[in-house]
Structure formats: structure tokens, C-alpha cells
Amino acid sequence: MAGLGPGDRIEARCTRCNDVTGHVIVALVGGEIVKVECRACGSVHKYYPPATPKAAKVKTAVCRVKAGETRKEAVNAFKPTTTPSTAAASPAALSRSAAKAQKLADDMEQNWQRTMNQTAAASRPYAMNETFAVGDVVDHPKFGSGVVQELFPPDKMQILFREGAKMLRCVC
Numbered sequence: 001m002a003g004l005g006p007g008d009r010i011e012a013r014c015t016r017c018n019d020v021t022g023h024v025i026v027a028l029v030g031g032e033i034v035k036v037e038c039r040a041c042g043s044v045h046k047y048y049p050p051a052t053p054k055a056a057k058v059k060t061a062v063c064r065v066k067a068g069e070t071r072k073e074a075v076n077a078f079k080p081t082t083t084p085s086t087a088a089a090s091p092a093a094l095s096r097s098a099a100k101a102q103k104l105a106d107d108m109e110q111n112w113q114r115t116m117n118q119t120a121a122a123s124r125p126y127a128m129n130e131t132f133a134v135g136d137v138v139d140h141p142k143f144g145s146g147v148v149q150e151l152f153p154p155d156k157m158q159i160l161f162r163e164g165a166k167m168l169r170c171v172c
């Protein structure tokens, strides 16, 4: 804590914001921060460090040798109760997959934007009894503008909309 003094800005947990926010040190005792002021809500409270490391929570598994078993059998039979690879359930993994989904959506939108830019055709309103050709721009009441990518005779076509490719009815 060397170098920190009253008025310095630090990250701390705020009990009112229920979050880690920027704080200003209000008081120190023997080099330890004891009081801080939350810059988000203005409350003055005890200093709570921003992160509570969870590394210390690793369960120490105990492997016992049962009567009649060799040590090796006991080790083989022993299965850890906590599998470390439940990453999909952790909040970090969730936000990672959310970020991935967001990136996919962005890519899809860029792809759509590119396709729209390359298309000089005037848009036509979508109707399932109309005939369209690849490259036609279609205005759909729900999905917006899209470009016909592929025809699936006799009655389907794939159109790339902003939100992705959709299979729609047509006459082809």
C-alpha cells in the first residue's frame, strides 16, 4: 500500500452499488486503507478489496484406501467430485460464448451489408407467388431487405437478410 494516501483513487467494492467502482481514499490507518468514498454513489464506507480470489477454494480431495483394497485400486476408484471442465457453466464462459454469438451476428450483418452493396438491383416486395432470381433484392415485411442467394425449385429460395439467411416460398 506504499504510496497511497488520502485523496488517491482506487478500485474497491461498494456495498451500496453492489459492484466494484472507483473510490477515493478517505482514511488510512498504519498504511492500510480503512475508509473510502465511492465515486459512483458518493457513499463513504469501509474499504473492501475489489476482488475476492477464488483460487483458495480448491477442494483438497482425500483419497482413502478401503479395507481389502490395495492402494492402487483405491486410487483408480477415486473420482474427483468436482470436474474442473464445467467451464460452460461459469459466468466467464457464458460471456465468452455471448461475445462469440455477438461476433457471429456482426459477421452475418457485415456479410449481408456487403452483399447488399454489391447488388444494384432495385428491391421488390416479397410475395410467395412471385418469381425471383438469384441476386434479386427482396423487401420482406418482417426481415427487411435481403438478397436472393439460391433458388430451390419448384417453390423455395434462400434469401440473405440482415439477421441471416432464410428459406422462403416463391415460384421458381
Ligand SMILES: [Zn+2]
Pocket (backbone or CB within 6 Å): 014, 015, 016, 017, 018, 021, 038, 039, 040, 041, 042, 043
Ligand atoms: Zn457506490
